[in-house]
Amino acid sequence: MRFKKIFRIKPDSSALLMLIAMMFAFSLMSPFFLTFGNFQIVLQPIPEIALVAIGVTILMISGEFDLSVGSVFALSPMVMVLLMSSGVPLPISMIGGLAVAALVGFVNAAITIRLGIPSFIATLGMLFMARSLTIVISGGFPPPFPRDLDLWWIVGKVDLLRVSIFWLLGIGIILGVWLRKFDFGSWIFATGGNQEAARDMGINVKLVKTTTFMLCSVLAGLAGMIQVFRIKAIVPSMGTGYELTAIAAAVIGGAALSGGIGSVVGAVIGALLIAFIENIIILTRVDANWFRFAVGAMIVIAVTINKMARDASNRSKFKDNEDE
Amino acid sequence: MSELHLSVRGLHKWYGAVHALRGLDLDIPKGQVVGLIGDNGAGKSTFIKILSGVHKQSEGQIFFEGKEAHIRKPRDAMDLGIETIYQYTAMVPEMSIARNVFIGREKRKWGIRGFGLLDQKAMAKEAMEAIADVGLHLRSADNPIKELSGGQRQGVAIARAMHFRSRMLILDEPTNHLSVKETNKVLDYVRQMREQGVTVIFISHNLHHVHEVTDRIVAFSRGEKVADLMTPDTDVTQMIDIIT
Numbered sequence: 170m171r172f173k174k175i176f177r178i179k180p181d182s183s184a185l186l187m188l189i190a191m192m193f194a195f196s197l198m199s200p201f202f203l204t205f206g207n208f209q210i211v212l213q214p215i216p217e218i219a220l221v222a223i224g225v226t227i228l229m230i231s232g233e234f235d236l237s238v239g240s241v242f243a244l245s246p247m248v249m250v251l252l253m254s255s256g257v258p259l260p261i262s263m264i265g266g267l268a269v270a271a272l273v274g275f276v277n278a279a280i281t282i283r284l285g286i287p288s289f290i291a292t293l294g295m296l297f298m299a300r301s302l303t304i305v306i307s308g309g310f311p312p313p314f315p316r317d318l319d320l321w322w323i324v325g326k327v328d329l330l331r332v333s334i335f336w337l338l339g340i341g342i343i344l345g346v347w348l349r350k351f352d353f354g355s356w357i358f359a360t361g362g363n364q365e366a367a368r369d370m371g372i373n374v375k376l377v378k379t380t381t382f383m384l385c386s387v388l389a390g391l392a393g394m395i396q397v398f399r400i401k402a403i404v405p406s407m408g409t410g411y412e413l414t415a416i417a418a419a420v421i422g423g424a425a426l427s428g429g430i431g432s433v434v435g436a437v438i439g440a441l442l443i444a445f446i447e448n449i450i451i452l453t454r455v456d457a458n459w460f461r462f463a464v465g466a467m468i469v470i471a472v473t474i475n476k477m478a479r480d481a482s483n484r485s486k487f488k489d490n491e492d493e
Numbered sequence: 494m495s496e497l498h499l500s501v502r503g504l505h506k507w508y509g510a511v512h513a514l515r516g517l518d519l520d521i522p523k524g525q526v527v528g529l530i531g532d533n534g535a536g537k538s539t540f541i542k543i544l545s546g547v548h549k550q551s552e553g554q555i556f557f558e559g560k561e562a563h564i565r566k567p568r569d570a571m572d573l574g575i576e577t578i579y580q581y582t583a584m585v586p587e588m589s590i591a592r593n594v595f596i597g598r599e600k601r602k603w604g605i606r607g608f609g610l611l612d613q614k615a616m617a618k619e620a621m622e623a624i625a626d627v628g629l630h631l632r633s634a635d636n637p638i639k640e641l642s643g644g645q646r647q648g649v650a651i652a653r654a655m656h657f658r659s660r661m662l663i664l665d666e667p668t669n670h671l672s673v674k675e676t677n678k679v680l681d682y683v684r685q686m687r688e689q690g691v692t693v694i695f696i697s698h699n700l701h702h703v704h705e706v707t708d709r710i711v712a713f714s715r716g717e718k719v720a721d722l723m724t725p726d727t728d729v730t731q732m733i734d735i736i737t
Contacts, residue, residue: 352599352609362585371568371597
């Protein structure tokens, strides 16, 4: 009964259980898994994919979908690097890149809401358009990345971690609190959970969805910038396929495609699980081509567990509530 | 007759080429329970959607307590004290009872609407009180709506309407998907509303229910008002004749 209650309240609890189980299993499979050096390697790219997954999750909670995040992951930093190489200072270049990401999110929202096109199709179109734009504005050649920048504040190394992990923590906590404890967060859940009810009860669902589309794009753009800062180079093809990884992380973390369900913590756990699977495959020298198989299997397992938990809690309805 | 609560004059609504409401005039005094009957497509739902701010009239005026009212969105209707119980349950199944009661009108500890920290304790407490006030006894306001039965959900919807000091309650086929026992409960709620002096507009296909709980019956057909009778002066057989 208590066990069921935990599942009922927290959609991400099955992801957390999977994470614990896998870390335990992986530490038995390889003696190197639970070492500082290994964690340093695994955690380095985590902020990037986790930020994208958080954005996708919040958008999915509001009942929509974004396939263009992988392209925005490249477009937004490309704008930033091009601005920098024409002499614009770093902070203003970043704002410029993020503004372009926000604009992409706004256009996604406008096509979806105003024209009534399903977001799956609207953002599929944007996936191609934003990727193409990235290549066009770069002129076909990756622009040089300025070498003399002080980037400690965003990707500097602190012991075994990079500063970017604290950005992830900070942004994650802020967005998590915003979702759970603020009225706008409640509107996001309501809009995805029952759009008609949300509208009839006076929630501006168009505003809610425009906000989540723009937030999703901006997070993808920021994540792309962090990656560019970390590897100190930019290629127009970066982030290709990230949309699927981010959606996988969101779904493994408990977000439902139908909307109204999901959490920031779940998105981060989902991103961690995918990274750990890749890591154990490398550590145990399994053929790397099994990676996608493992991620695919985990998506199916996670969704199955979530569905079973939800069905179990639905079966217990009425009886616990009648108090007459 | 007591003070007028609602008056509409020359209300028209077109959906493209469809003329759904053709010049409706209607006066409803304070505290009256009005049954709205009519076949599908008669214009009942159109009228209700205009009053609750989901659609805007194409032509005509609405007067609320003597003053002209411009209802452009659901919040405008709510600000006038018009609360609507829809035929579908306007609830988010995954969200808690407390959050559903305060959906769109959350209580804040801090901040402004749209950027406010939720006062979850106060919402849970007031939700339980509101639910108890309509005679429904639920264990916890933190449980999700999906765990409630259809009748319990409509009970929460009515509690929500009452909590926000509804002065005019619109029930649009509230008993559509409910069992007999649950339906009786909803009809009881309507009687309670009458005792509390709330003006009620009650829409139902079930003429027996309408006859049972209303003071007055207004019939619509093809977007026009075709009958307007005090309930004691009519019976279900006559009502069937009017709308068919």
